[in-house]
Amino acid sequence: MEITSVTFALFVVAGLALWHLAAPSRRPWVLAVLNVVFLASFLSAPSAVLPILVFAALGWGLLHLVARPGWGWTLPIGVGTTIAIFAVLKKYSLLGGLTPIPFAYSTIGLSYILFRVLHLAIDLRRGDLKAVPGPLAYCNFLFCFLTFIAGPVQRYQDHAATLAEPACDLSAAEIRAALLRILDGLLKIVVVAAIASDVADSLPLTFAAAPDLALSPLRHLPLALQALFQGQDGTSIIRTASRLLLHAGAFVVYLTVDFVGYMDIVIGTGRLFGLSLPENFDRPFAAANFLEFWTRWHMTLSNWFKRYVFNPLMMALARRWGRRKAWPFLVVAAFFVTFLLMGLWHGTTAATWVYGLLLAGGISLNQLYQTFVYRPLGNKRAAALRANPLYAALCRGTMAAFFTLAVACLWLDGEQLAQCARAFGAGGLIRLLVLASLLAAIILALWDGAATLAAKAAGPLAALAFYGGFVAVAAIWGNFFNASNWVAAALGIGLPDPMKAAFGGVLVLFAWEIGRRVGPVQAPTRAALAARFLLLLFVGLSHAGAAPEFVYKGY
């Protein structure tokens, strides 16, 4: 059951009826029924769910072991065993395709189940959780349909609290605000993320083949620029470089908007049930550096790793090498391990090892930079440096570019990564990062400047950008009045349609950015809601089949 589907909408409406009609004491059972239906919708056969159920049952057994007085020693063994079983079920390539289960099974949501089981076990051991949850509460926590596929990663304590006292007395205005959030989430996925995904798909990359500029507008670039990126045989690969940058940029926009849209839908839906879910994104590309980025991107995942990996590791390292001078290096080491693990969690292939190493390397370099550049400067001068607009823009650009290029490991496989490394070489990759950083710095600065200006006239400009953006998208998708051909004639080059539609997508994103700066809409009017719904139906859904599957569904 795709979260953008009509089936899911009907499922939610039916679920809301059951939930609100049920006596409060029966609501956990209603949630359990909804969870079963939701999970079953992803299964090809009843047996496909068995490994997940066994995994959950083993987790429950672990909780009982850990909770027994004097049995705390079982925690490290249990955690290790749980992770090992998880790796086998997920078929990590490191294990050489070891698959002891002789039938096809689902691993959907397994990564998040792992987080929840480990969190419960560790909290029980630490005393943050007083008792093992009952079977119903445990299953509702592990399989809650709102957070099952991609989070947010909610703590059990918060989950239990909101389930015990759901806010089931929302006003009409609050209900409309929840509906607006759901509709905006849907529009983000079926329009903006779909365009970004289409743009990425329209730029296939071939690192192995000889580059050919004959048909590319880049052939008009000065030779000095063409020579900026050269392949092993000395020919220009600027076309491959530009495609890689565009593809990576489009993929990051897709990843971000798709994920943010997904969160809008589940958080908005949760509100209609009276359930409170934590926010997961806070304008990640507004971060000043890579360290801050991770406090804004997939925040609940970052918090989980901070609480259950970074902090314990830091304490262990401090106990072992606790001298003051060693402290900065211990932080770097703890960051490195934490982000390596976070990267590895993202997949089972060799490419995710590279991703983990890049994340770990990037965060470590950022920490070392802070230690060796800011500290010698002193607080006052460091603050002045950080406040310098040019410096701040370059830092943001580097952060965004590094993340964008690192995330390429999620859409390039190991062989393609190797081809890419061979084609560009170390120097070429560094030039690519520098160029991407400069471009990102300029784009982010322009975006911020324009949004700040536009926010002063928020109402009309945001509305113009929002509806104008959708009209532009619809005009290209539907080729109204031959719009697609006119754009091509005006530009003088034959761009793929997704790139032309991207202009409208950017306008829509810009409208949301203006709206965010002005502040959240507390009580949207019914007319605004109806307009959103019509846009969804007549612009979004006409292209909805083209919206790719939710990127995090595989986890």
Place this chain on the structure above:
Amino acid sequence: MLGRILVELGRLVLPAALLYVALLALSLWLFPPATEPTLDSERAAASFLATPPAYVTFRATALANDRPTLVLMGASNVGTGFHTDQLGALLPGFDVHSLVIGGNNVDGMRSTVELVYANRPPAERGNLILVLGLWYGMFLHEDSNLGQTPVAAQLRRFGLYQAQGEGFERRLSAPAFDMAVTLLRPFVLVQSLLGPHGPVAQHLFAAAAEDGAAAFIPPQLDSRDFPLPQAQFSALTALVRRVEAMGGKLVLVDLPLPKTAAGAAPLWRRYQQAKLPILAEARAHGAVIIDMQDMNCDCDFGDGTHPLATAAPRWSARLAAKLKSAELIR
């Protein structure tokens, strides 16, 4: 709170539902349901589906039968060169469909072939002939990207088809599919009305359309010259093998171009060399190759690529004769 939620949902859905019903009625009034048993993408502009890719994709259930069928595929020069009525008259007993999409390259034709397979049952492919028109302009693309062809984009819309292996499958039976397409009319009505061939554009740009009518224009020499990229040649080889595996007879027609202009183009000359091993391999995998390059009198062309309507009967006659001599049609 349930009551408040339902009231708000009702207020949200009701205007859209009323608008939907009104648009459905308007669409049925403006574009009555088609009755032609065969497809001709030249008729797309007059249908509610507005564009050739949408027209062929959402009317493709016309291929879901057991009648002997010939399907024309390729770029616009196939559409102007082969008229379904003329070809149909030369091939009695055959349903002749034109699934031509302007600007198609080999990837585009591959998507159209997959569309045919999604609708034609495997048991009924013995009497299926797929005719693909080739010319050098199809092979200039440096990439092969099956996911971005116009038909592939339509196949992903609305969720009526789903990816299945290398191709697609239709998710509903033919009658249910046609009903679903009817129910989707409101979603494409705006496109039908405002699209480049819709009534509004026809009204606004009628004069321009008349100016653009086919007439003899001295073809310009395509003077570009560079090594032909291999991507679309490889795509053609893959297409040939796909048809060999999936069923149906494949016919590759090497289309003519006007002799003194396009025929002298450097890229055309490169194409003459590059195509030889590809066509030889295609022949080895069961494809029939029809060479029509001798029909290249400048007087038969409206521009550097497209034949005039006066040449179309001779194109159809040549194709029909070759199909019969190859014993694809008896």
